[in-house]
Amino acid sequence: MGDLDESELLTVLTPPLPASPLEVVGNGDDGAVLAAPDGRYVVSTDVLVEGRHFRTDWSTPEQVGRRAAAQNLADVMGMGARPTAMVVSLVLPGSTPVAWVRGLASGLGQTCRRAGAGVVGGDLSAGDAVVIAVTVHGDLEGRPPVLRSGARPGDLLVHAGDLGSSRAGLALLSAGLDPESRPADGQARRCIERFLTPVPPLEAGPALAAAGASAMMDVSDSLLRDCGRIAAASGVLIDIDDPADDPADEARGAQDRRLAGARVALEPVAALAGETDPAAAARGWVLTGGEDHGLLATVPPGTVLPAGVSVIGRVHDPLTAPGVLVGSRPWEGPLGWDHFRA
Amino acid sequence: MGDLDESELLTVLTPPLPASPLEVVGNGDDGAVLAAPDGRYVVSTDVLVEGRHFRTDWSTPEQVGRRAAAQNLADVMGMGARPTAMVVSLVLPGSTPVAWVRGLASGLGQTCRRAGAGVVGGDLSAGDAVVIAVTVHGDLEGRPPVLRSGARPGDLLVHAGDLGSSRAGLALLSAGLDPESRPADGQARRCIERFLTPVPPLEAGPALAAAGASAMMDVSDSLLRDCGRIAAASGVLIDIDDPADDPADEARGAQDRRLAGARVALEPVAALAGETDPAAAARGWVLTGGEDHGLLATVPPGTVLPAGVSVIGRVHDPLTAPGVLVGSRPWEGPLGWDHFRA
Numbered sequence A, B: 001m002g003d004l005d006e007s008e009l010l011t012v013l014t015p016p017l018p019a020s021p022l023e024v025v026g027n028g029d030d031g032a033v034l035a036a037p038d039g040r041y042v043v044s045t046d047v048l049v050e051g052r053h054f055r056t057d058w059s060t061p062e063q064v065g066r067r068a069a070a071q072n073l074a075d076v077m078g079m080g081a082r083p084t085a086m087v088v089s090l091v092l093p094g095s096t097p098v099a100w101v102r103g104l105a106s107g108l109g110q111t112c113r114r115a116g117a118g119v120v121g122g123d124l125s126a127g128d129a130v131v132i133a134v135t136v137h138g139d140l141e142g143r144p145p146v147l148r149s150g151a152r153p154g155d156l157l158v159h160a161g162d163l164g165s166s167r168a169g170l171a172l173l174s175a176g177l178d179p180e181s182r183p184a185d186g187q188a189r190r191c192i193e194r195f196l197t198p199v200p201p202l203e204a205g206p207a208l209a210a211a212g213a214s215a216m217m218d219v220s221d222s223l224l225r226d227c228g229r230i231a232a233a234s235g236v237l238i239d240i241d242d243p244a245d246d247p248a249d250e251a252r253g254a255q256d257r258r259l260a261g262a263r264v265a266l267e268p269v270a271a272l273a274g275e276t277d278p279a280a281a282a283r284g285w286v287l288t289g290g291e292d293h294g295l296l297a298t299v300p301p302g303t304v305l306p307a308g309v310s311v312i313g314r315v316h317d318p319l320t321a322p323g324v325l326v327g328s329r330p331w332e333g334p335l336g337w338d339h340f341r342a
Helices: A005-015 A060-077 A100-117 A164-172 A186-196 A204-211 A223-234 A254-272 A279-286 B006-013 B059-077 B096-116 B165-174 B186-196 B204-211 B223-234 B254-272 B278-288
Strands: A023-025 A033-037 A040-049 A082-094 A118-126 A131-139 A156-160 A215-219 A236-239 A293-299 A309-318 A323-326 B024-025 B033-034 B040-049 B081-091 B120-127 B131-139 B156-160 B216-220 B239-242 B293-298 B308-317 B323-326
Touching: A005 A100, A033 A082, A033 A118, A040 A060, A040 B081, A040 B131, A060 A100, A060 A131, A060 A204, A060 A215, A060 A293, A082 A100, A082 B040, A082 B131, A100 A118, A100 B223, A131 B040, A131 B131, A156 A204, A156 A236, A164 A186, A164 A254, A164 A279, A186 A254, A186 B156, A204 A215, A204 A293, A204 A309, A215 A223, A223 A236, A223 A279, A223 A309, A223 A323, A254 A279, A254 A309, A254 B033, A279 B040, A293 A309, A293 B186, A309 B293, B006 B096, B006 B120, B033 B120, B040 B059, B059 B081, B059 B096, B059 B131, B059 B204, B059 B216, B059 B293, B081 B096, B096 B120, B156 B204, B156 B239, B165 B186, B165 B254, B165 B278, B186 B254, B204 B293, B204 B308, B216 B223, B223 B239, B223 B278, B223 B293, B223 B323, B239 B254, B254 B278, B254 B308, B293 B308
Parallel strands: A040 B120, A082 A118, A118 B040, A236 A323, B081 B120, B239 B323
Antiparallel strands: A023 A033, A033 B040, A040 A131, A040 B033, A082 A131, A156 A293, A156 A309, A215 A293, A236 A309, B024 B033, B040 B131, B081 B131, B156 B293, B156 B308, B216 B293, B239 B308
8 A cells, every 4th residue: 555645545445435414515625514404413533443443363444444433323323313424534554455445445334324424534644553533423303412411210221232242252252263263153153243343223322312311322331331421420320130130030021131131142152262150251241341332321211112222220319329230239340341441 | 641541541631621612512421512503514634643743752742732733723724614623532652651641632722722612522542652633623604615626717826824834844853953952043943833833824714714715725735735736626727926036026016925935034944954955945845845734725806815814826727737837837846745655
């Protein structure tokens, strides 16, 4: 790629990228101009660094592109908005193959297209490692934004999307599985795919906002850590169902056994990854595995839940201080991913 | 800094950063919500990489922060908009001193405050080199955006801000001058300061848009390269005044001698930097030195120019093909900065 100048590189990058439905002026000037039909817009930004957020020996460039788009789109979803447009800054070493850059753009474009969002601009620089900085915008479609601070005692804690799958996929690859080796176990294969490309339930964001969610966020770090953020912002106590519960417990509704079901499904994967206590590992992955980019929300009791949304806990008065319990007991293990230390 | 976690680092970063006047929901959720009073907003993004766009042995962290903010704000200005809010993604090595991070935030905050813009969010990651990715937003205040494509034959080419100063400052530092050594020559001192912290004429953007500019952009790469972009987008021929002209030529108005004046002012600096032909070097810096982040525009004849704006050339019919002349003659030297190759 070292032979290409900036404008030649742009002819590789831009063709796979869709335009935004709200684009007034697209790429090619000092900035883009976007429409804001309801007089407001959501903005969020996320950066991915080679060797920290992805490895080029584990991920194809398409997977890296899909991941960069997905985790940013999920932040817009977490506000209850519909993603509309992103800008992408790329730092690329001169040794990056042109095919890698083309694949990255292709992955970005695929995920944006699926979400109905466009790419309206960006910047390029040379550097020693790949860095992908995305800023994404969303349209609230007339609804109030759903913040972390709106959870109220009596609300139900709900979730849509994957829990622990990405972390399980990481465990498999870290244990030496080749990402190309496609293990016979379907769940294991799915976990590796999810680690390489999270698939946020993008439709659930606007749907839960429309259904009346009181608080909402994208689960990027871990279920426990992000429940802690809602608890702190809302001044409530959140009691998460214990994934160690019996998933066949007849005393609870099917919707109430989501975390136990997730734990059970991950146990064989934990065994395959060489964990000595697969049940404990799978429980930990569900509670503290990050990067699934599922959607975490609280809803008033009686809310009709959109498809794909399950109840995973309850919101209570903060007896002494805001916080999080697991199965009504304090959690004493690690909380999960800290982006900066990682 | 390796001892701090993400939330501790945020307590260092956020206090110097102003809020945005258009902020509906600020930092602390998955995204910010900004007001778009006229139903549209401008968005632009720029990335700075340590060792490519700044050197930590040349620039203080405040200067790096001011530069990151200034070059992004200048892109919003180039559309004729008023900057309102930015998001900032930072990649920082674990070895970065906390004082450096505090200085960076302080510089960012100072320049944002001067422009009336706020910082409404961001992201942090560890990495091997400092990377600063900024996305900035602007308000068109009801005016149409000023694009690169609107220049018409008969228009005047105008400019506000520095030309060649940043490139001259780079030449001084590259020649071994210590940035702390503050040379006795006032112009040389000013060039070093401008290289370390460009000062875009932010007010000139909305002012020229309101005055009726037909095309406009921020000069980030070089006067010649960026005139070429306007010429190509507008399908015109742009004839730039030759900086080699006599700045005292009585046949031309004082406003028409801006480039010659800039060249004359840079000649002693070129000599100080060890250039064997200071006049030729200074002429080249004016035409091809990038990173000054001045404002380049075209205006219909008879336009009342805002303060600080000078005429530097003329727009003609593209006899055979769109392009750029210098003093009515073709330019055969280099065009200036290519961000990707740099």
